[in-house]
Amino acid sequence: MREETKFYLGFDIGGTKIAVCLGRADGTIIASERIPNLERNPREVMNDMVSCGKKLLADASLPPQNISAIGIGAPGPLNIIEGKIESSPNMKNWNDIPIVDFISKEFSAKTYIENDANAGALAEWIFGAGKNCSNLIYLTMSTGIGGGIIAEGKLVRGNDLIGGEMGHIVLDPEGPACNCGLRGCYEAFCGGRAISQKIMADLSQQPEHPLIRFAQGDAGKIGYPVLIEGVKSKNGYALSLWDEICLRNAQAIGIFTNIFNPEFIILGTVALAAGNLLLDPVKKLLPRFAWPQMIKNLKIKTSPLGCKIGEYSALSIAVYYDNNSRAN
Ligand SMILES: [Zn+2]
Known part of the structure; x- marks a missing residue:
């Protein structure tokens, strides 16, 4: 047909x-x-x-x-x-x-x-940013962090068809507890739920803090939405948390880059909202975590398929x- x-x-x-x-x-x-x-x-x-x-x-x-x-x-x-x-x-x-x-x-x-x-x-490989490429990594960063790997023209699924759990690589075994039971996962540092919980724990006693005020009483906004506003308005707390998030993203992306040598890394959800606020520092930090040869032809982009x-x-x-x- x-x-x-x-x-x-x-x-x-x-x-x-x-x-x-x-x-x-x-x-x-x-x-x-x-x-x-x-x-x-x-x-x-x-x-x-x-x-x-x-x-x-x-x-x-x-x-x-x-x-x-x-x-x-x-x-x-x-x-x-x-x-x-x-x-x-x-x-x-x-x-x-x-x-x-x-x-x-x-x-x-x-x-x-x-x-x-x-x-x-x-989707990114067949219809989106990576059409006709052979090596692509997609990372979706919403409540949790998930991802998928296209390597040499095939979806990587592993022996039990459960491979590619990219949000749960351990970046620091002494790091924050993750929902999955491990400690210090990429998701425990950068996932939306983890960021909301961290902001609540750090600022819940400070109702006048700019990040809490940005939420205008909507607890659902306490997380990436208020954090991104805080970064844009150069709030000190937001900037320092953002530095940590960018560093951990660069660390995780560096690991994936050194293993798979992808042509594209496509970032969804939070990265779409943050744009270059996230992409620029991550690209700058990447040489600390991946070889120059691996980065040379790598393109890191936000998802063109969006919503x-x-x-x-x-x-x-x-x-x-x-x-x-x-x-x-
Ligand atoms: Zn985990």
């Missing part, structure tokens, strides 16, 4: 909502819709996913047999071998749910699941595995 006649369906599952989209292998998104997920019964949500997917197909006058493959992106942990979503802190109801089997039967189409961080790497990364991620899973048979 010619590439332009192939259609793919994607489901990007998040803790609060699910993006459903219909697209082509060239990255054209024909249609997309979002449905709520938060605290609902997974069976009910999966039925909604099927109805929504079928509606997108009907609106585009496409019969389901025209779908070449379906991709599902979801937060880990996943049982990729059995095609199941397992319980996670943001999706407590989704425990041992055989979603791949369910969706593939409903649409009679090959269906693949991948964790959302790996899917982000596929559409979920839709592109789900589609990229379908496109990638439609073209690369999977070992499981």
